[in-house]
């Protein structure tokens with residue numbers, strides 16, 4: 524483990540407490556679909572540029588009907604589109620979901636590969652999605668999923684100084700205590716969607732403002 528991140532325990536504790544009710548509410552909803560590597564993969568693909576609330580509802584509609592790669596590979600793309608609407612880029616996502624499901628059936632025996640390196644070979648699956656599948660689908664501990672919120676916020680706080688999500692993943696793996704890896708992604712994504720917004724973050728109502736260096740934040744409210 525490299526140098527410590529300042530106030531990491533305080534910040535993680537506050538965010539957990541702050542988002543607890545919201546997380547409980549969301550987790551209740553997720554219970555409507557069985558958690559498998561495939562459902563984790565599909566929900567993650569749906570979540571790109573989409574609010575959590577919309578992702579959850581769309582995932583439930585789609586995955587209640589098509590639970591496995593085999594089912595999904597046979598589904599009609601138009602039907603997938605209808606079920607996932609209004610997620611962002613729903614047409615592209617519907618096509619991609621069908622393609623990936625077919626590939627899983629043809630090349631991986633109808634299963635989501637249990638290997639990060641195999642996952643990122645699949646067109647449409649990037650590092651973030653592969654990390655999410657390994658972490659939440661296969662309950663592996665050595666993975667840390669970084670999306671745009673997880674990249675932006677630690678840079679603003681002053682924890683790290685990185686240019687790309689990949690660099691952030693590397694730095695945080697060195698510096699963030701492992702006990703926080705599992706919570707990090709969903710806490711920071713939700714925090715980024717609600718308070719530490721990409722443009723004009725809501726610093727005046729931010730529960731961790733006193734610990735934040737606001738690096739690169741020119742405009743806030």
Ligand code: SF4
Nearest residue numbers: 719724726729732735
């Ligand atoms: S103080 Fe502002 S910039 Fe810092 S974490 Fe809070 S919302 Fe984000």
